[in-house]
Amino acid sequence: MAARGHVQDPNDRRLRPIYDYLDNGNNKMAIQQADKLLKKHKDLHCAKVLKAIGLQRTGKQDEAFSLAQEVATLEPTDDNSLQALTILYREMHRPELVTKLYEAAVKKVPLSEEYHSHLFMAYARVGEYKKMQQAGMALYKTVPKNPYYFWSVMSLVMQAISAQDEKLAQTMFLPLAERMVEKMVKEEKIEAEAEVQLYFMILERLGKYVEALDMVRGPLGEKLTSELQSRENKCMMMYQRLQLWPECNALSYKLLLKNPDEWQFYLSYFDSLFHLMDKSWSPPNEEEHCVEGPVQTTVAEAVKFVVDRMEEEDKKDSRPLRGPYMACLELIHRLRQRGCPDEEELGDPLELMLQFFGKFGDKPCCITDLKIYLHLLPPEQHTQFRNRLGELVPLGEVGEDGFGFPGDTKALQRHLCVCQLSRVLGLQHTLDTEGKLCLITELKAHYHYGLQFGKSCLKTELQFSDTYCLMVAHVYIDLWTETGDENMLWQCLGVLEEGLSYSPSNAQFKLLLLLLFCRLGAFQPVVDLYSSLDAKHVQHDTIGYLLTRYAGSLGQFAAASQSYNFSLRFFHSNQKDTSEYIIQAYKYGAFEKIPEFIAFRTRLNQSLHFAQVRTERMLLDLYTEADITSSLEESVKAMGLCPEEDDIPWDNMRDNRDLTVLFSWDPKDRELTEEHRRLSLEEESVWLKVRSLTLRLLASLALLRHAPSSRNSDKTNENGVSAKSSTLQTLLSHHTGPLTVVVFGSCHCQASALQLSLTLQELETTGLGKMRDVDFRTTGLQPSTVCVVLWVASYSASVLRPLKSSLQKKKKKTKDSSTAMPVVLSGFQEWTGSLQGIVTQALDHVKGQEASLAALKLEECGFTRAAMDKVQTSYLGSLQELGDLLRKRADSLKSLKF
Template identity: 25%
Template sequence: FFLMPHPDELKIREVFDAIETGQNKVAVKTCNALLTKNSRASQLARVLKAIALDRMGKDHQALEECAILQREVPTNEDVLRKLSYVYRSLNRTDLATVAYENAFNKEPTEELARGVFLAYARELRFNDQRSFSFKLMKQFPKCKQYYFWAAVSYIQQVSSEDLKPGNINIMMASRTLEKIEKQFSITTIEELRFMIYVYELMENYTAALELIEKYSALFKLPGDSQEMRAKLQMNLQNFAQAQQLYRELLVDLKKSNWAYLQKYIECQCLEKPITPEIAEDVLQVLQEIESAGDSSIPNRLVYLGRLQVHHLLYKANSSEDSLNILKNDMATYFKVFGSKPVCFRDVQMFLPHLPSDAAVSICKAYETVVMKESEQSEELSVKAVYRRVLLEKLKTKYKLYENLNNEKTQALVEEYLRIYRAALEIPSALSLKESERQYADDLIVLASHLYIDLYLRNGDSADLVRAIVIATMGLEKSKFNFNIKIVAMRAYCLLGALKPCYELYKTLETKHIQMDTFTHIVLSDAIGLRIPDCTEPIVFGMERFYTDSLREMPELVTYPYSKESYSRAREFRDFNDKISNSVQRAIHHVEYNLSEFINKATPAEAIEDLKFSEEKVLYKEEDYNKLYETADNSFWDDWHSIPELSSSYITSSATTLLTGMERLALAQARGNLLHLSKMILENEPLMAQDFFERFQSAYEKVSFDEVTKPMWHQLLLLFRFLTNALSIIGFLK
């Protein structure tokens, strides 16, 4: 009987369940009941009510509930955490900090003190972090963590441009760390890594090496100590010692790391062309690595290393003999690894740097080998398919299929489809899981590209339809193939068909950070083609991500302190800067708020909405110049043979063919248009004139196509008229 929960606790559980299941109205009703009877859980009930109101989109009411709770000065950590969550959601982290400060002033406990520090961290108030960490050090002198918080805060105060040895904050951080070592000693690898990081910023590499020697027992994984020491020895220009350490990593510890081999060569070349003597030494190391490994499994590092050595020799002397040796190495590499999907990207480290005729001759030599194997083999094998795919990628990349006419394009596509269908009949292909790729899927991508290339040269939309048909056929067998979906989406956008493009986009299940790094492939087209059923889900999905990031990013920034990952603090800060100031985020905010503005029923509603969101919509050129380009185009690296489908094109709209800078100028024009509309509605003639001039300046930087230019010109004339009319009315008044 005495273990039975209190009735108020049962009600609170009901509220939690209601919020978790999306029944926010039920949650608000239950919280109101608890607040009416002034229960002992009233503070928790009020903050849960604020969360439910926030999720219902009632931001102002949620803020009012938080203000009422704030006046009570809650000190319960659970209540404060939830209150902080609501404030972050409403983009008012400053009020969350005030809540923690008031709670600490009321009850100066260690738990609340940590809460205040982390609240400063969420707001990136590095100076306040540092000052408060010293208070913590005085109040709790036996806690080493607070000393590290002070040191990290010193480093966080420094801008990226000022991360230099003589910076006073870096020097103060190093002194704090010296005090920590003297008073507490270093007991974890993370503490050691952070100390080394600070010494590296100071360029005191000798002190960093001494630390590694002193605390070498903290390194648990073999090779970690040698890697750090090698890096520091290179900074000290002790290249012989660094070379020996990298040799130890490669040969003794059997670390097949391409970066180690590159550094080993760098230690000997010292930014000069490679010599035959150095090449001989590196080849000897590669031979030792190969001898120490399993002879039945080819070591990719060894083969790539030989390619790298002979490639550097060719760059140094440009002799025919060096080129022939490199060609032989390339032929050997194709023979051993040509059936591996990674082979194409591997050889891109070398082939693009050779004369075009040499690259073409290597492709043709490989073609001879592949065709001969095909003739001698009675059945198609998986390895044979991969070799043929590699060959076709190389021939496409190095323009052996450039400017094909209709007949040659059709013949090549039919050959690709013949191989693709034959690969489907390979016994192991029949047992592939639904989520796995078919062996010849890349031929589907190449075939689609051939028709897209034809369309870009001839302008016949029937070629786009053929590309889509081929991609659709590939997706029937490989429902989750990313590259096929991307090609189909681009073809649909070129055709002006946003609806099927959006249906494919949905199957990609874009989420989390991909909303910022990946949506560029479709956002510009969604804006240009603008079908509400397609455009709005894309834009609103991004809005959810950016809203969630307001809640999550401030919390992530605190992890280096709460999880004691001090050396990662700078990375978290830089990541926060990028995600908060990305090109994609800026463009999205313009389009989302334009959509919301257009859909408002009355001017009063439109003005109210703009007041809440106008800070998000950038309009100044200098603000756009500070943005980070976070678009990820690495998935497109295999297919750069068509310039219009290379990375730079993917970031722009298929319907308008804008460059990256024009895309920003267009966003700036539309952002100014939004602010201009607000000034007109609020009857502010001077501000309206200023925004119109900004709008016109951005408008003149965009190269509109012949279809959309007349519409934009009419829009410009309309807003010029409205702005002038507003000025005249103001003058008459």
């Protein structure tokens, strides 16, 4: 805001101190300075707006908005006021008001290129594509520059993309966009690559692949230069869409001759080859095969082509390329799938893999390259393959501990690759307990020996031998799951803590520690681990579940709130950030990125994780604050909860979780499958439904508590009580209906308590005379369940107190002291007494657990002891926070007696 260069305008000089104060975060001084300036210059609109920005930043939103609207109604045209109002409205999350500002400015100054441009960008922020199209054309007519014309064209494309009626998009918006571009083509006004990219996008969306191909091949295609092989890639895409397999094959062949390491072209070469074979296609005798050159149509030609590429790499003095060697394995894989005997001409897969390892075994990518082709080896060759690989690893002489160690980092990487391949082949999993413990000893020895190669590494760099440490942890986890021996888990934690001490930036160590601590119920160290991962942007959606999934249930309420904020901060900024990306894409002509940004925003808005975190955060706030710092009604109102509305997009839910973020070298039969993913998503969705319904039920309960009494009135629908109880009844039927998860445990207890509130609402309407027996029995010691039951008890008290008062007045009038207390009132008193007893017992149990944990003396030492200390400290913290919450709830329970 302050970066305004040399100031000449007197008003700019006067405003400069206010800008400086705002830039430095001194908002109070900015307000004072603005007030001083406005006393002398009452008509200085920008000063008012800058004051409003200061008020907004100090939490006085209503006052700031009122002051801003004073200026906005005057329809200012000075740049200072318009820019300041734009900043203010963005901070208020009211981008729609910026459009009105510039609409007025454009009317007053119709020839201003700047104001027209700002108006277009303001529409872009709110996604008004039709108005963007009109604003773009108006700007082009004012200042006839190509970019402005194509802004309008792109806005038409966006109308097509966002149109709910696909027929309308295909028959109106896209054809109109195509005609607009064709007009510029005919007039030879196409200037930039971005304009050609947009033309290609339009043709592709219209399904006019032949026209798109002709365009790319023609003079316009020569402008596609920003990306390497952009023109060829687009041609390849169109060939595949049009199923022009001869052209696809010839182009792939030609490009592979130029660059034999381009993997995508090997895949298109093989795809096209087998399509041609399936169609029995043969080249014409005299004419050229196709426009791209000669076509290969037989397996023999393909085998020769791949073998020739490998031989050329073997002859090179420089570092060989991996592409040809992997292509050989890929071709064997495809031939085997088709049952072709020609695979023997390429060689034995085992020998080819050994050759590959010999050339590339010192690269970390070797394991990922070979892993996808290990299925080519029969099980009886697995041990032989591992032994043959071991022979290619240069290790030193065997020492006293029985192990030989690598002499440099390249040899270390080769040995690591052998160990990883051994695990992928399942050879480590078949070992017995003793064998696995021996393996752990060997891997630990190699890990510690390898640390000497990383003595000069920075803290941000990984140690060369980190993977040994990670594999040790995986073997310990195998032993823990197979034997149930918890000592294996503690040893695993110790190993990971040790690894993290030498390699503080290793994300895999942190992720595995995070998961294991959560499994142990220790959430306190998890928040620090996640923070140290320094997750960026979309990672909060893809890996955030590792943190938030366990947050609310492990007793660390403050840490849980912090972890929810990690994720919510990203999701809430997504809308604003994406709008800025779209604007930048328009400015720089990156039109093909705009639909990607829109799709990205939609993907995040429909994220399963977003819905989970938002729901859990509101529930946590209610459990820890409602009826403690503020009433349940006030808390629900502050959250803007409406029990009738369900804003979770159930039909379009997106599971963006990265379930493979943790390294794994498990064999194929132990890998994560699509069925596992489907079941996981199903379980998460069911639990989200339970939690969402619980939240809406609590909002309904709050509205019942807030509703005026319906006694002495026949018009219950007019005061809303009937409607609100109907909402509660409907939600309860959803909660206890198809969701079998709520049949037992705390969910069932909460549902029973909420059902009680409905019964009492009926009692409030009918009076004591018609209902005397109410079942107050509820059980459950979960903190959330205690909160729900106490809120129901509070509502019960609000219903029963007036009824008891009315009964006492009747007794005084009739002077009848022998009338027994109604069963419902005595039942409520017994119920609240039992609740008090349950909460007291829970508090005593928490205190006892705290004392036991505090007195616990650990015998372990080293890194395992450090892990145990973290778990112990976390347990103590959880117990303290649980105890604090229960004490506060016990205090609120005392106020319910009457």
